[in-house]
Amino acid sequence: xxxxxxxxxxxxxxxxxxxxxxxxxxxxxxxxxxxxxxxxxxxxxxxxxxxxxxxxxxxxxxxxxxxxxxxxxxxxxxxxxxxxxxxxxxxxxxxxxxxxxxxxxxxxxxxxxxxxxxxxxxxxxxxxxxxxxxxxxxxxxxxxxxxxxxxxxxxxxxxxxxxxxxxxxxxxxxxxxxxxxxxxxxxxxxxxxxxxxxxxxxxxxxxxxxxxxxxxxxxxxxxxxxxxxxxxxxxxxxxxxxxxxxxxxxxxxxxxxxxxxxxxxxxxxxxxxxxxxxx
Ligand code: C2E
Ligand code: MG
Ligand code: MG
Ligand code: MG
Numbered sequence: 001x002x003x004x005x006x007x008x009x010x011x012x013x014x015x016x017x018x019x020x021x022x023x024x025x026x027x028x029x030x031x032x033x034x035x036x037x038x039x040x041x042x043x044x045x046x047x048x049x050x051x052x053x054x055x056x057x058x059x060x061x062x063x064x065x066x067x068x069x070x071x072x073x074x075x076x077x078x079x080x081x082x083x084x085x086x087x088x089x090x091x092x093x094x095x096x097x098x099x100x101x102x103x104x105x106x107x108x109x110x111x112x113x114x115x116x117x118x119x120x121x122x123x124x125x126x127x128x129x130x131x132x133x134x135x136x137x138x139x140x141x142x143x144x145x146x147x148x149x150x151x152x153x154x155x156x157x158x159x160x161x162x163x164x165x166x167x168x169x170x171x172x173x174x175x176x177x178x179x180x181x182x183x184x185x186x187x188x189x190x191x192x193x194x195x196x197x198x199x200x201x202x203x204x205x206x207x208x209x210x211x212x213x214x215x216x217x218x219x220x221x222x223x224x225x226x227x228x229x230x231x232x233x234x235x236x237x238x239x240x241x242x243x244x245x246x247x248x249x250x251x252x253x254x255x256x257x258x259x260x261x262x263x264x265x266x267x268x269x270x271x272x273x274x275x276x277x278x279x
Contacts, residue, residue, distance in 0.1 A: 024080070030066060031077055031086060035093055039065055042097055043260035046271060047112070047231060047253045050245050055271065057110030057144070059253065060098035061260045062090070082118045091119040095132050101263055103138040105272045112144040112174060117151040126165040133169065140170035144195065147173060149181030152191060163191050174231070179215060189226055195251075196223050200234020203254070207239055220247050 034040050044058040064072045081087040095113050102111035119125055133140045145166065152159045163173060172194035179199045188196065198219050205212045216232070223230035232244050235254030244252060258271075266272050 027069075027072075027077070028080055028084060030069070031064070031080060031084075034064055034066070035089060039067070040090065040093065041065065041262065042094065042101070043262055044101075044266055045253060045260035046258045047110070047251055048257055049251055050241075050249060055107075055109060056251060057112055058102075058266070058272075059112040059146070059260070060094060060101075060114070062094055062114075078116065082116055085118065085122070087116050087118045088123050091116060092128055092132075095128065096136070099132050099136040099138045099143060102142060103136045104274050104276055106275055107272055108139070108142060109272065110142050110144055110172075111138070112146050114146045114176065115151065117148070117154060120147070120151050120159065120162065121154055126162055126169075129166060129171065130169060133171070141172070143171040144174050145171060146176040146197065148176045149178075149187070152187065153182070160191065167192050179219060185222065185226070188222075188228065193228060196228055196230045197253075198230060198232045198249075200232075200254070203232050203234045203240055203244075204236065206243055207237075213243075216244070216249075217247055220249050223250070224248070 041063050042060045043063050044060055046055050047057045047059060048054065049056045062074050062078070064074070064077050066072055078087070081090050098111050098113045102109065115125065129143075129145075132138075133143065152163075166173065173192065174195035174197050175188060175191075175193045176197045177199040178196045179202055196219065198216065202212045202215050202219075206216055207213070220230050222228075229250035231251035231253060232240075232249050233253045235241055235244065235252045235256050237256060240254075241252060241256060261269075267274060
């Protein structure tokens with residue numbers, strides 16, 4: 001009897017595994033067509049200066065709405081795209097769309113775009129950014145690229161070269177999810193980052209956990225020493241905001257201020273106004 005149960009379990013295990021593998025393949029197949037089928041879109045989430053109490057920019061966040069599967073999280077499909085070099089086309093589309101959109105805002109807000117390590121590694125990001133800035137007419141100082149530590153650690157020398165080139169174009173660089181990797185002071189300084197985005201995992205426990213509070217304080221202190229503004233992501237409560245303000249954090253982003261929303265909603269809520277009607 002015990003053996004039967006085990007056999008059954010093994011059988012079940014295999015079928016579950018098979019299902020996982022095949023649904024991953026299905027998803028990948030669907031993702032290959034997502035761009036051409038207009039299933040990808042961008043949402044924009046506001047970033048505010050605490051001291052000035054005003055909007056300073058928006059982060060572009062990719063959304064995939066599949067007609068049958070519904071909305072699929074970027075946490076699921078971005079890694080899939082990265083493994084299959086689809087991220088090149090998708091990443092280029094994101095950059096172009098975000099810059100084009102921001103170029104039509106009356107207000108000169110910053111637009112922040114996430115760049116995946118794979119985009120950085122295999123393609124000439126510099127050429128792409130140069131072309132996008134040129135063709136969209138977005139002033140380069142309004143574009144910020146968000147990179148994570150893993151992006152840079154793959155090949156430090158090459159990364160340094162690319163980042164210097166990007167900075168020479170006049171765009172700015174933010175280090176995303178800061179505190180979750182292995183960044184040293186040296187890295188932030190030598191790579192010329194213009195902003196530190198503190199990871200939301202610290203913010204979400206900030207007021208219950210003294211270690212997270214200490215980490216937040218030290219990141220803000222680090223920013224002050226290096227003269228680099230610090231943005232806290234994932235701010236959800238007034239208490240978190242008050243704490244960050246009290247600690248001298250420069251900028252915030254999170255559900256408390258706004259969820260990521262589509263362009264139409266950005267316009268209808270008066271966050272931005274357009275210079276021309278959207279194409
Ligand atoms: P990220 O760049 O760190 O983006 C912040 C994530 O936190 C977003 O999740 C955003 O919706 C979420 N968020 C914002 N405020 C709050 C809050 O108050 N509470 C909580 N719990 N979450 C908040 P999202 O949109 O699901 O994106 C997840 C990740 O997927 C991003 O993390 C980024 O790493 C990646 N991603 C999204 N869009 C792109 C893209 O266009 N290109 C690349 N390469 N990666 C992207
Ligand atoms: Mg980001
Ligand atoms: Mg982040
Ligand atoms: Mg992240």
